[in-house]
Amino acid sequence: MERHSPPSLTTDATDPTGTSTVVRTDRRQHLRSSQADAFRAGARSVTPLLFGMVPWGIVAGVAMVSAGLSSTQAFGMSVLVFAGSAQLAVLPLLVAGAPLWVMYVTASVVNLRYLIYSAVLAPYFRAQPWPWRVLISYLTVDGMFALFVGRFTPDDGEPHREWFFLGGSLVVWIVWQASCLAGIFGGALIPREWSLEYAATLALMALLIPLLFDRAVVFGAVAAGGVSLAAARMPMNLGMLVAVAAGVIVGVAASRLAPQGAASGASHGA
Amino acid sequence: MAHETAFAWALIAGMALTAFLLRAVFVVPGSRLRLPAGVEQVLRYAPAAALMAIIVPDVAMSQGTLAIAIDNPRFVAGVVAFAVAVVTRSIILTILAGMLVLTAVRLLVS
Numbered sequence: 001m002e003r004h005s006p007p008s009l010t011t012d013a014t015d016p017t018g019t020s021t022v023v024r025t026d027r028r029q030h031l032r033s034s035q036a037d038a039f040r041a042g043a044r045s046v047t048p049l050l051f052g053m054v055p056w057g058i059v060a061g062v063a064m065v066s067a068g069l070s071s072t073q074a075f076g077m078s079v080l081v082f083a084g085s086a087q088l089a090v091l092p093l094l095v096a097g098a099p100l101w102v103m104y105v106t107a108s109v110v111n112l113r114y115l116i117y118s119a120v121l122a123p124y125f126r127a128q129p130w131p132w133r134v135l136i137s138y139l140t141v142d143g144m145f146a147l148f149v150g151r152f153t154p155d156d157g158e159p160h161r162e163w164f165f166l167g168g169s170l171v172v173w174i175v176w177q178a179s180c181l182a183g184i185f186g187g188a189l190i191p192r193e194w195s196l197e198y199a200a201t202l203a204l205m206a207l208l209i210p211l212l213f214d215r216a217v218v219f220g221a222v223a224a225g226g227v228s229l230a231a232a233r234m235p236m237n238l239g240m241l242v243a244v245a246a247g248v249i250v251g252v253a254a255s256r257l258a259p260q261g262a263a264s265g266a267s268h269g270a
Numbered sequence: 271m272a273h274e275t276a277f278a279w280a281l282i283a284g285m286a287l288t289a290f291l292l293r294a295v296f297v298v299p300g301s302r303l304r305l306p307a308g309v310e311q312v313l314r315y316a317p318a319a320a321l322m323a324i325i326v327p328d329v330a331m332s333q334g335t336l337a338i339a340i341d342n343p344r345f346v347a348g349v350v351a352f353a354v355a356v357v358t359r360s361i362i363l364t365i366l367a368g369m370l371v372l373t374a375v376r377l378l379v380s
Contacts, residue, residue, distance in 0.1 A: 048360070048361030048362045048365075049361060051361065051362055051365045051366075052361070052365055070275075070278075073275075073278045073279065073282065076279070076282055077282045077285070080282055080283070080285075080286035081282060081286045081289050082286075082289065083285075083289045085324075087285075090281070090285065094281065100280055100284065103285070104281075104284045104285065107284075107285045107288060107289070108288045108292065111288065111289050111292045111293075112292065113320050113324075114289070114292040115292050115295060115296075116313070116316045116317070117293065117317075117320075118292065118293050118294065118296040119296040119305065119309070119313055120313050120317060121296070122296040122297050122300075122303065122305065123310065125297055125300070126300050127301065128300070130298065130300065133297050133298045133300055134294065134298060137290060137293040137294035137297045137298055138293065138294075140293045140297075142321070142324070145317070146317060149317050154310075193376065194373070195343070195344070195372060198328070198344060198347070198368065198372055199368070199369055201325055201328045201329065201348070202347075202348075202364050202368035202369065203361050203364070203365055204321050204324060204325055205325055205348070205351055205352055205355045205364055205368075206355040206361040206364040206365075207361070208321045208322065208325065209356055209359055210359065211317050211318040211321065212318055216315070217314065217315055218318075220315040220318060221318040221319055221321075221322045222322070223319075224318075224322040224323050225322040225326035226326075227323075228322065228323040228326045228327050229326060229331065229336060232327045232331055232334070233334065239323075239327075240323040240327075243319065243322070244316060244323055246319075247315055247318070247319025247320075247322065247323070248312050248313075248316055248319055250315075251314070251319070252311070252312060252315065
């Protein structure tokens, strides 16, 4: 039995008093409970997001089936790809009989924003073991990303951010898959003109607000919005990437021109 | 309109791979990859810009053309919802207000 006792009880060889066993066990329990706290806080934090996600998942489920995928394929797609907008983007091409590579390229271009998310998230999770980093990569979606970045900064020293991210992302994952299933099997019952999928855009709107933390960011965001309209006719959602690039350039320029947080002009009215 | 099984799964597998790789490219290398300070500075502006580039066309365009008009339900709902988001910062209230206005305008217009 002794040989199989947990490590926390066998690490006191160097401690003649034997007290460290207790201390370490305590610390371990404390660590575990604060990880669980972070996990639960993350899970709680996404609940409002679900109001946007459920309709969007149902719409995606309906769209996949009506594009001719079997229900197994549709569910397989939502589990394996787990990227709603890319899924929706390839469906018209699938219906039109486009070659595979065209659909790969389209999905990748729509997903290029994940490249940005990956770069933004990297400093937060640099110190985590690789299985964590793989899991976090797979689970990254717009809503949880925006929520997380709005709440933490890379060097805020907050403990267990990975547990927070995991808690939120798992809830998102489960609810997304459940909504897709609902759409695959019963979504045809909901009239299309209700535009339920618009709820997802509205949720992103609320998530955007905390990200607008200084004037330079606001300038960048406004530029990105304007350019996204001007570039909307570019093929394969490339306009979105052009818009992000423009937003970043304008943001950096604004911060250079008014280095002190641009406290100068409330009158500029962004 | 059933697609050939192998073709559909090839599509799914390829999309799964690219979706994962794009999300993993900076996160998975971990501490082996250090972005230069300049890049991290640039990335300050990317999240808000990316969200705007998703939101704005969905709000202000209809069937591929600019639709900043009082009879475009998405536009009116989007403007109201944005105001609600700024004031309340509540996701639920933003969605509720937006969907209510969307439905109201749609019923009024039709």
